[in-house]
Amino acid sequence: MQLTDLILNNSEQVTRQSGLQSPENDKKVYIETFGCQMNYSDTEIVLGVLSKFGYNETSSLEGSDVILLNTCSIRENAERKIYKRLDDLKFIKRKNPNVVIGILGCMAERLRKDLLEERKCVDLIVGPDEYRRVPELIDNVLETGEKGIAVKLSRVETYDDIAPLRREGVTAWLSIMRGCDKFCTFCVVPFTRGRERSRSLNGILDEAKRLSDEGVKDIWLLGQNVNSYKFEEHDFPDLLRTVASALPEVRIRYTTSHPYDLSQKLLETMAEYDNICKYIHLPIQSGSDRILQLMNRLYTVEQYMKVMKTARELMPDVGFSTDIISCFPGETEDDHKMTLDVISEVQYDGAFTFLYSPRENTKAYSMSFDIPDEIKKRRLDEIITLQREISYDINRKMVGKTKRVLVESLSKKSDDFYMGRTDCNKSVILPAQFINDEGNQDTNLRAPAIGDMIDVLITKANSATLFGNPVHFHLPISNSLLNG
Ligand code: SAH
Numbered sequence: 302m303q304l305t306d307l308i309l310n311n312s313e314q315v316t317r318q319s320g321l322q323s324p325e326n327d328k329k330v331y332i333e334t335f336g337c338q339m340n341y342s343d344t345e346i347v348l349g350v351l352s353k354f355g356y357n358e359t360s361s362l363e364g365s366d367v368i369l370l371n372t373c374s375i376r377e378n379a380e381r382k383i384y385k386r387l388d389d390l391k392f393i394k395r396k397n398p399n400v401v402i403g404i405l406g407c408m409a410e411r412l413r414k415d416l417l418e419e420r421k422c423v424d425l426i427v428g429p430d431e432y433r434r435v436p437e438l439i440d441n442v443l444e445t446g447e448k449g450i451a452v453k454l455s456r457v458e459t460y461d462d463i464a465p466l467r468r469e470g471v472t473a474w475l476s477i478m479r480g481c482d483k484f485c486t487f488c489v490v491p492f493t494r495g496r497e498r499s500r501s502l503n504g505i506l507d508e509a510k511r512l513s514d515e516g517v518k519d520i521w522l523l524g525q526n527v528n529s530y531k532f533e534e535h536d537f538p539d540l541l542r543t544v545a546s547a548l549p550e551v552r553i554r555y556t557t558s559h560p561y562d563l564s565q566k567l568l569e570t571m572a573e574y575d576n577i578c579k580y581i582h583l584p585i586q587s588g589s590d591r592i593l594q595l596m597n598r599l600y601t602v603e604q605y606m607k608v609m610k611t612a613r614e615l616m617p618d619v620g621f622s623t624d625i626i627s628c629f630p631g632e633t634e635d636d637h638k639m640t641l642d643v644i645s646e647v648q649y650d651g652a653f654t655f656l657y658s659p660r661e662n663t664k665a666y667s668m669s670f671d672i673p674d675e676i677k678k679r680r681l682d683e684i685i686t687l688q689r690e691i692s693y694d695i696n697r698k699m700v701g702k703t704k705r706v707l708v709e710s711l712s713k714k715s716d717d718f719y720m721g722r723t724d725c726n727k728s729v730i731l732p733a734q735f736i737n738d739e740g741n742q743d744t745n746l747r748a749p750a751i752g753d754m755i756d757v758l759i760t761k762a763n764s765a766t767l768f769g770n771p772v773h774f775h776l777p778i779s780n781s782l783l784n785g
């Protein structure tokens with residue numbers, strides 16, 4: 302036995318012992334993920350845990366031994382989707398009673414009783430802080446037929462030592478903190494994911510370096526409120542600086558940040574490093590101070606605007622997006638107009654807009670809720686239409702400019718095109734070849750490939766996407782980029 306075998310931490314020991322007990326495990330696990338990036342990142346953690354126990358991921362429901370749904374309960378609609386999916390799974394369970402069906406994620410915590418009692422096809426329910434136990438709980442269902450439940454929230458679990466199992470690609474999510482302490486009055490997250498806690502700075506840095514070694518070119522630092530990251534004496538700007546300076550060739554981004562915690566130091570750090578993307582997703586939720594107070598958002602519109610102004614002074618090209626909740630209880634026509642005014646004033650690149658959805662246990666749940674459906678629909682439509690016009694306007698002005706784009710994948714519509722992103726997170730569609738001044742394929746340069754950083758001349762735009770022609774590789778062009 303080597304020294305390294307003796308100094309494994311607890312979780313790795315459990316993993317190795319179990320691996321020895323069942324080396325022949327070749328079970329196939331199918332996992333479907335709903336909700337935010339945190340959930341997608343958690344799915345990679347669950348797959349990381351399961352892979353150590355010999356499970357392999359499958360992309361096909363048919364023939365899988367374990368089916369897991371990683372769920373979201375942020376709005377009623379999100380939960381409705383999961384219930385619908387569970388109805389589909391009932392038939393699979395009927396055909397194959399041996400298949401194990403599990404619910405993970407944010408709904409697990411909230412609806413454990415409901416799910417176990419009423420949904421007979423569900424065998425296990427595991428909350429976001431108990432993913433280390435998934436293999437053991439599956440084993441138990443298989444051996445005893447007993448349903449399993451593990452939904453305790455933890456004040457310390459960050460999965461710092463678990464290597465997430467990622468799909469190949471040039472972008473990666475890297476979770477840096479978990480939970481949320483903000484308790485916005487509309488939001489279930491503090492209940493479903495528990496208290497805020499941060500991973501170690503070194504654990505995050507090691508994972509970022511590993512990702513870079515594996516070819517990742519764009520890392521999203523992830524958390525419900527990344528700017529309350531705190532590990533020992535390090536805050537979020539310290540972490541950002543550490544990762545950005547260690548990996549100067551990798552684009553570093555983050556999401557989501559809460560306006561209350563967005564510091565001058567963070568903006569200065571972003572401005573200082575070329576490889577920190579000049580893009581901020583900063584949810585405002587409403588343009589009315591009265592509603593912001595009812596939401597317990599902890600800032601006024603004026604304070605929010607000051608953050609935007611400072612960001613623009615420090616980074617003239619910074620891109621902004623936001624989240625907006627329309628028709629929060631008691632929202633008047635005036636409140637709604639104030640939201641429209643803020644959208645016009647800020648000129649966001651994009652916005653995620655939602656109708657308020659009452660969530661049990663939250664403070665807002667007991668606030669009176671009396672906005673008629675047709676008004677809700679009209680207000681949401683007005684917000685969406687206004688934002689679409691602004692996004693189109695901003696994108697249209699980019700035509701004729703050259704933007705640096707990281708090529709991420711093939712375009713969804715055609716294998717002759719790629720999809721890439723600008724620093725400000727705008728999607729760009731580009732042909733899979735260089736175009737010369739005559740508009741023909743430039744055979745002096747090799748074709749662009751996924752992972753390339755390319756300067757692209759923007760030729761066309763709509764409200765969601767830019768289109769352009771590659772004009773120049775960003776990195777010094779080595780011989781390998783030239784034909785022959
Ligand atoms: N932590 C992030 C948001 C996470 S949830 C933040 O505070 O910025 C993502 C978005 O979902 C929120 O910004 C909000 O706009 C929306 N949301 C959350 N709860 C909601 C509810 N009950 N009804 C409608 N939208 C909601």
Ligand code: SF4
Nearest residue numbers: 481483484485488490
């Ligand atoms: Fe929810 Fe507010 Fe926390 Fe965001 S900051 S996750 S909206 S409670």
Ligand code: F3S
Nearest residue numbers: 336337373374375407
């Ligand atoms: Fe949904 Fe949970 Fe994310 S409720 S939005 S999956 S934190």
